[in-house]
Amino acid sequence: MTPPSRPTYSALTSSTDPGRQRLDRLATASITVGAFAVLAAILAIGIFLLWESLPLLSLAGTFTLETLSPLAWGTLKAALAAMLLALPIALGAAIYTALYMPPRLRSRVKPVLEMMEAIPGVVVGFIAGLILAPWVERHLASTLVLLVWLPLSTLLAGVLWHSARQSLRKRLPFSWAGLWLTPWLIAMTFIALWATPGVEHVLIGGDLRQWLDQQLGVNYATRNAMIVGMAMGFAVIPSIFALAEDALADVPTSLLEGAQALGATRWQALWKVALPAAGPGIFSAVMIGAGRAVGETMIVLMASGNTAIFSTSPFEGMRSIAAAIAIELPESTPDSSTYHVLIFAALVLFLFTFLVNTLAEVVRLRLRTRLSRMGDRG
Amino acid sequence: MSRLWPWLCAASVALSLLMLAALLTLLLTRGLGHFWPATLESVTLDSGEIIAGEAVRETPLPHRDGEEQLYFTGNRDLDGNRWRWVAIDHIAERGAPRTLVRLERSPWGDFIGYLSAFESASERLEGDAAWHALTAALAHPTRERPSATLVLQSAAGEMLRQPLNEIYRAHRPNAMSWWEKTRYWSQGVWQFLSEGPRAANTGGGVWPAIFGTVLMVMVMSVIVMPFGVLAAIYLNEIAHQGRLTRLVRIGVRNLAGVPSIVYGVFGLGVFVYGIGSSLDAWFFSDSLPSPTFGTGGLLWASLTLALLTLPVVIVATEEGLARIPDAQREGAVALGATRLEMLTRVVLPMAAPAMLTAVILAVARAAGEVAPLMLVGVAKLAPQMPVDDEFPYLHVERKFMHLGYHLFDTAFHGEDMQTAIPLVYATALLLVVIVLVLNLTAIFLRHHLRHQRGQSC
Numbered sequence: 001m002t003p004p005s006r007p008t009y010s011a012l013t014s015s016t017d018p019g020r021q022r023l024d025r026l027a028t029a030s031i032t033v034g035a036f037a038v039l040a041a042i043l044a045i046g047i048f049l050l051w052e053s054l055p056l057l058s059l060a061g062t063f064t065l066e067t068l069s070p071l072a073w074g075t076l077k078a079a080l081a082a083m084l085l086a087l088p089i090a091l092g093a094a095i096y097t098a099l100y101m102p103p104r105l106r107s108r109v110k111p112v113l114e115m116m117e118a119i120p121g122v123v124v125g126f127i128a129g130l131i132l133a134p135w136v137e138r139h140l141a142s143t144l145v146l147l148v149w150l151p152l153s154t155l156l157a158g159v160l161w162h163s164a165r166q167s168l169r170k171r172l173p174f175s176w177a178g179l180w181l182t183p184w185l186i187a188m189t190f191i192a193l194w195a196t197p198g199v200e201h202v203l204i205g206g207d208l209r210q211w212l213d214q215q216l217g218v219n220y221a222t223r224n225a226m227i228v229g230m231a232m233g234f235a236v237i238p239s240i241f242a243l244a245e246d247a248l249a250d251v252p253t254s255l256l257e258g259a260q261a262l263g264a265t266r267w268q269a270l271w272k273v274a275l276p277a278a279g280p281g282i283f284s285a286v287m288i289g290a291g292r293a294v295g296e297t298m299i300v301l302m303a304s305g306n307t308a309i310f311s312t313s314p315f316e317g318m319r320s321i322a323a324a325i326a327i328e329l330p331e332s333t334p335d336s337s338t339y340h341v342l343i344f345a346a347l348v349l350f351l352f353t354f355l356v357n358t359l360a361e362v363v364r365l366r367l368r369t370r371l372s373r374m375g376d377r378g
Numbered sequence: 379m380s381r382l383w384p385w386l387c388a389a390s391v392a393l394s395l396l397m398l399a400a401l402l403t404l405l406l407t408r409g410l411g412h413f414w415p416a417t418l419e420s421v422t423l424d425s426g427e428i429i430a431g432e433a434v435r436e437t438p439l440p441h442r443d444g445e446e447q448l449y450f451t452g453n454r455d456l457d458g459n460r461w462r463w464v465a466i467d468h469i470a471e472r473g474a475p476r477t478l479v480r481l482e483r484s485p486w487g488d489f490i491g492y493l494s495a496f497e498s499a500s501e502r503l504e505g506d507a508a509w510h511a512l513t514a515a516l517a518h519p520t521r522e523r524p525s526a527t528l529v530l531q532s533a534a535g536e537m538l539r540q541p542l543n544e545i546y547r548a549h550r551p552n553a554m555s556w557w558e559k560t561r562y563w564s565q566g567v568w569q570f571l572s573e574g575p576r577a578a579n580t581g582g583g584v585w586p587a588i589f590g591t592v593l594m595v596m597v598m599s600v601i602v603m604p605f606g607v608l609a610a611i612y613l614n615e616i617a618h619q620g621r622l623t624r625l626v627r628i629g630v631r632n633l634a635g636v637p638s639i640v641y642g643v644f645g646l647g648v649f650v651y652g653i654g655s656s657l658d659a660w661f662f663s664d665s666l667p668s669p670t671f672g673t674g675g676l677l678w679a680s681l682t683l684a685l686l687t688l689p690v691v692i693v694a695t696e697e698g699l700a701r702i703p704d705a706q707r708e709g710a711v712a713l714g715a716t717r718l719e720m721l722t723r724v725v726l727p728m729a730a731p732a733m734l735t736a737v738i739l740a741v742a743r744a745a746g747e748v749a750p751l752m753l754v755g756v757a758k759l760a761p762q763m764p765v766d767d768e769f770p771y772l773h774v775e776r777k778f779m780h781l782g783y784h785l786f787d788t789a790f791h792g793e794d795m796q797t798a799i800p801l802v803y804a805t806a807l808l809l810v811v812i813v814l815v816l817n818l819t820a821i822f823l824r825h826h827l828r829h830q831r832g833q834s835c
Binding site: 020021023024027028030031032034035037038039041042044045048049052088089090091092093095096097100101109111112113115116118119120121122123124125126127129130131138150151154155157158159161162174177178179181182184185186234237241266267288291292294295296297298301302322325326329330334342343346349350353354356357358361362365 | 383387389395405641688753786790813817
């Protein structure tokens with residue numbers, strides 16, 4: 001990313017017109033001032049948050065801890081739920097797009113997937129909180145079945161494909177499977193939705209949600225961690241996907257070809273060569289995704305029910321730090337202790353995401369130079 | 379087994395595409411479908427009761443076998459409800475009489491029933507003549523309508539007298555042809571885009587929110603562009619490319635990953651409570667304690683979002699600057715240009731598409747951002763537009779409405795969520811369309827840019 005260093009042009013300028021020289025120096029100075037104003041603004045964020053958190057030191061420490069710990073737990077729980085859903089999908093999609101897709105298709109599919117990132121969080125939150133959550137509450141069993149059935153049905157598709165005739169396999173090549181599997185998945189979804197209520201009735205004699213409540217005493221909140229996980233997973237997938245895909249696509253093809261020439265299958269070459277080579281890049285992708293999941297406000301606010309409780313159940317809600325700030329800060333008076341606690345919470349978010357992102361960025365830059373060197377040698 | 383792993387990867391792509399398509403389809407069908415005049419049913423129950431309304435959805439009955447149907451019946455002034463659940467097996471007869479009328483009114487929401495008479499000062503019309511008189515009266519702009527009263531009859535037979543000036547639109551969906559329905563639909567979409575909200579956000583349009591969003595984004599661009607471009611020029615053209623510059627670059631990039639709510643906290647603490655309160659104390663002390671600048675407003679929101687989009691602008695501009703071959707700069711300098719002349723005559727014109735991309739990306743990011751705005755100046759219903767004919771015309775201290783916040787507020791804090799949801803879908807669709815179109819433009823520009831330069835750099 002770093003452009004090569006270049007000579008300072010003003011030193012080379014042959015002009016001797018003092019007016020132009022003065023103007024040039026003035027412009028350089030003002031550009032520098034502008035740039036430093038930007039830097040100052042960036043630093044000001046950190047300094048302001050620190051400064052406004054300082055009064056907390058004089059307060060009793062337990063107050064801060066008591067207010068913040070359920071929020072911190074809620075944040076982690078939401079982020080964890082989102083990552084559980086997003087990681088497999090994003091990494092799988094990255095591997096397939098980078099290594100199996102024909103380049104022309106890849107150049108079409110990648111921007112479409114990255115477009116997911118542009119969908120505003122408030123829209124995702126609305127769909128999750130008001131449409132998806134009541135639907136899942138009514139079809140809890142079907143939802144859980146879908147989470148297992150969709151991967152299984154894909155494997156089924158793979159088995160069928162491998163045992164199919166050669167002509168069919170030519171017509172539906174694996175490199176296009178990312179597209180032609182969509183109707184298959186739709187069909188499988190409908191099968192699951194159609195079959196589950198009957199099976200549910202036979203096995204537990206009614207609704208899974210009531211059964212959970214009566215037999216196991218599991219409380220089910222309409223807006224819960226599972227819903228947040230699905231919605232925020234959807235929002236985080238594109239950022240993980242884009243970075244991981246870049247890292248995998250940067251692995252020099254000579255490495256993969258070498259491994260395959262030595263007798264490795266395509267999957268072995270991927271698993272033993274490409275993934276370790278791109279490992280740091282994938283790590284930084286995951287870090288950036290986690291940072292986004294921790295800081296996302298609107299989705300958690302709208303899909304989580306906002307109850308600040310300690311609970312490990314995926315069927316109960318939570319309140320995250322970001323959501324708490326959005327709800328409580330406008331209502332707290334400046335200089336009250338709540339105000340300072342919330343600012344401290346913002347500081348925690350700021351430091352956490354800043355550190356995570358810096359780490360990810362440094363790792364990514366290192367990897368990039370390493371891989372380009374490898375590619376040169378090959 | 380190892381032959382099957384790649385299939386899971388392929389399915390991930392398929393699933394992601396599917397989720398995106400499902401989301402967009404849902405928004406498109408619900409958002410646009412709401413404006414389509416739906417068939418009105420007249421339903422006779424076993425008990426002899428007659429209701430009229432629009433069938434919304436069917437769900438299984440909670441306590442016994444069978445299905446029940448949700449009807450939107452309107453007429454809140456008659457029975458206090460807008461919705462009615464009916465068990466399907468309790469329905470004796472369903473029909474769609476052509477004379478059923480749906481009126482959009484201001485205080486009580488929609489009326490569904492029959493029009494029995496149209497009473498003006500001079501005459502009383504009944505039957506089809508009443509309907510023609512009503513449509514003719516509604517064709518005039520609101521202020522020029524004659525004063526008249528409608529005599530309405532609900533499906534159950536209750537009579538109601540309704541002043542004409544409270545009515546916005548009227549239609550008889552069961553008697554409309556496809557062409558009329560399409561016209562009615564496009565009128566509905568236009569009203570949604572051009573009118574203000576009414577009846578606690580359950581009706582009307584989102585024009586003030588569109589206006590507020592656009593204005594806020596414009597003020598933000600005016601603030602963020604000069605600083606972003608200056609910083610990018612400094613980083614790429616002037617600064618010594620050493621360790622420090624690299625660190626600054628990484629820092630700027632990472633700011634893009636800092637949660638937007640943190641920027642909101644900064645905006646509230648520094649702009650609103652810090653700068654705003656001081657401004658109030660110095661210049662607007664006669665209107666204290668009611669704050670002028672010491673509360674959220676358009677200016678503070680724009681400044682906060684400018685800070686938020688600064689990294690986007692810097693990164694995109696710098697990318698464009700880095701793509702310009704050094705030969706261009708060397709050529710300019712060799713011909714005797716100073717650095718300023720080289721920048722303004724050669725580098726910046728070449729980087730113009732990159733800067734355009736930067737501003738589009740910044741606008742796209744800002745248009746969809748809601749969390750920081752909740753802290754620094756968005757309003758659920760702004761009494762005054764931030765632009766009017768009073769000096770100084772642009773009132774940057776006023777609160778404003780925003781599409782994203784309007785969506786959040788209508789969906790989660792409305793009194794009647796059921797009625798509001800179709801409009802929320804439409805708002806969400808509008809927001810997504812705006813953001814996606816902006817992003818597509820940026821992608822297209824960037825693509826075009828790369829191809830234009832080719833492999834030369």
